[in-house]
Amino acid sequence: MSNKLVVKNLYKIFGKKPHRGVKLIEQGKSKEEILRENRLTVAVNNANFxxxxxxxxxxxxxxxxxxxxxxxxxxxxxxxxxxxVLLDGKDIxxxxxxxxxxxxxxxxxxxxxxxxxxxxxxxxxxxxxxxxxxxxxxxxxxxxxxxxxxxxxxxxxxxxxxxxxxxxxxxxxxxxxxxxxxxxxxxxxxxxxxxxxxxxxxxxxxxxxxxxxxxxxxxxxxxxxxxxxxxxxxxxxxxxxxxxxxxxxxxxxxxxxxxxxxxxxxxxxRSEILTAADVMAKPFTTVGGTQGPRVALKEMREHGLNSILVTEKRRLIGVVHIDDVYKAIEEGKKELNGIIKKDEVKTVYPETSIQDLIEVTASDSLPTAVVNDENKLLGVIVKGSVLEALIPERGEANDS
Structure with missing residues (x-):
């Protein structure tokens, strides 16, 4: 996203000969010293954004x-x-x-x-x-x-x-x-x-x-x-x-x-301000519905998972569990489609608040999936990340 407005080294000082105030600031004088010694009020001090x-x-x-x-x-x-003050590159x-x-x-x-x-x-x-x-x-x-x-x-x-x-x-x-x-x-x-x-x-x-x-x-x-x-x-x-x-x-x-x-x-x-987008993480791995159970087993072993999300063109389909994968291998099945649990994964949107996520994640051992309007998988949320987001910074806790 391009910049519409750019502010560089902006000062606003009230009083007679305000440019003298800029020089005093550059010399390390404080706002209080400048007011006391020169009767200049520093209102904006070197703003950049x-x-x-x-x-x-x-x-x-x-x-x-x-x-x-x-x-x-x-x-x-x-x-x-x-x-x-640059508006579309032009100095106002x-x-x-x-x-x-x-x-x-x-x-x-x-x-x-x-x-x-x-x-x-x-x-x-x-x-x-x-x-x-x-x-x-x-x-x-x-x-x-x-x-x-x-x-x-x-x-x-x-x-x-x-x-x-x-x-x-x-x-x-x-x-x-x-x-x-x-x-x-x-x-x-x-x-x-x-x-x-x-x-x-x-x-x-x-x-x-x-x-x-x-x-x-x-x-x-x-x-x-x-x-x-x-x-x-x-x-x-x-x-x-x-x-x-x-x-x-x-x-x-x-x-x-x-x-x-x-x-x-x-x-x-924090529970009212932070959202799912703030605490979600990329899933370790996913598999496609047309992939075989042996592929799913390999991914699950590699990442230490008991369950794995199934997607098709990045859209969330459901989840498969390791016991079902073993059984599918024993039965000689070539695809996961027959063992996908489509209703077990809870989904939320990126703008869902942490407050609402607490209830969603509290009783579920599976990660919560974050999806968009087209059901494309954007990330996952585990219970621990929700709780961690609610814990204040250490220095913040000490101040209270």
Whole structure:
């Protein structure tokens, strides 16, 4: 998957002569020293990361970590002090005002925490606003706005005012307005933070459903770890303006970069976050249904197995057991087809949570097979790997 956005050595420092702050950082001065001695506030400190096309990239951290400042540097709502922001290889920091306006109108759309809706305009007029600014003809912009409202589940509310909608519905209007421009990148700054917990969870689910359809590149800002783990393909964790760790939820949970990250994630319920894809392993070996029992016996002896999975063109057929293989050899059978147990192997999908896997694997001595929609075998899960995934890191346990 190619990179859509690349950030290199990005700094944002507030105050007079901010470039002096970059030099002080390079000399080893701390954020506190720079503020105390030079009255310069270091908001983003040498950020480096890339965002792949079509992924949900979450930037998270506590209040004051620099995450919202960072996302505003990406579309130059705030001018970076130093560094590069490359969109499809083009440095945004070097664009003229006219070129930058074009980027904001067509390539990057932003969804804000406080909805930022115009109270006197209807829902439809709010969603049309970005297109109207671009002088898109009325018929075309209305068509695009209606399509976006349908995507977010607000068909029928076109003529309502924002004040007549709930908080969750207002945020959907903000999302529809961003989608109407059909941008390459969606920037979502704490987009769900102002919502009640239940509505927030619903919006997270709806965003994931929309993403399956849209496959947009989304950069999502949050201070909520659970939200980051739920929606992020990858996560950038920030502290004091610095990038502390970038990785998938599994990488951050299993291999925290330092004690700060370890403390940050120690309260996470791993059974709700990790999935079958995170703990599955490649099967030691498989055999085909048209292969003979002697081939199966050889593979079973070589790998110390009492049972072996049977596949046909990578699709899972079932399992054969060693006693049945011996019997088939004695009877002179040439194929395994007559002894395959088709209903004994339990199957799950890659996205099945560890929480659900516990019940599936608890009472079964056979490995659980991980398959896709076409029943192709992707991997296997043994009971021990599920239990191991739930055990916190040693350092994490010591911190608690």
């Amino acid at each position: 890339s965002v792949k096309k079509g992924e949900v990239f979450v930037i998270m951290g506590l209040s004051g970590s620099g995450k919202s400042t960072l996302v505003r540097c990406l579309n130059r709502l705030l001018e970076p002090t130093d560094g590069e 920091s070097k664009l003229s005002p006219a070129e930058l306006r074009e980027i904001r109108r067509k390539s990057m759309s932003m969804v804000f925490q406080n909805f930022a809706l115009l109270p006197s305009r209807t829902v439809l007029a709010n969603v049309e606003y970005g297109l109207e600014v671009q002088n898109i003809p009325k018929e075309e912009r209305e068509s695009k706005a209606l399509k976006a409202l349908k995507q977010v589940g607000l068909s029928g509310y076109e003529h309502n005012l924002p004040s007549q909608l709930s908080g969750g519905m207002q945020q959907r209007v903000g999302l529809a307005r961003a989608l109407a421009n059909d941008p390459d990148i969606l920037l979502m700054d704490e987009a769900f933070s102002a919502l009640d917990p239940l509505i927030r969870a619903d919006m997270q689910d709806e965003l994931l459903e929309l993403q399956e359809e849209m496959q947009k590149t989304i950069i999502f800002i949050t201070h909520d770890l659970d939200e980051a783990l739920k929606i992020g393909d990858r996560i950038l964790l920030m502290k004091d303006g610095k990038s502390v760790q970038v990785g998938t939820a599994e990488e951050i949970l299993s291999n925290p970069a330092n004690d700060y990250v370890r403390r940050f994630v120690q309260g996470v319920n």
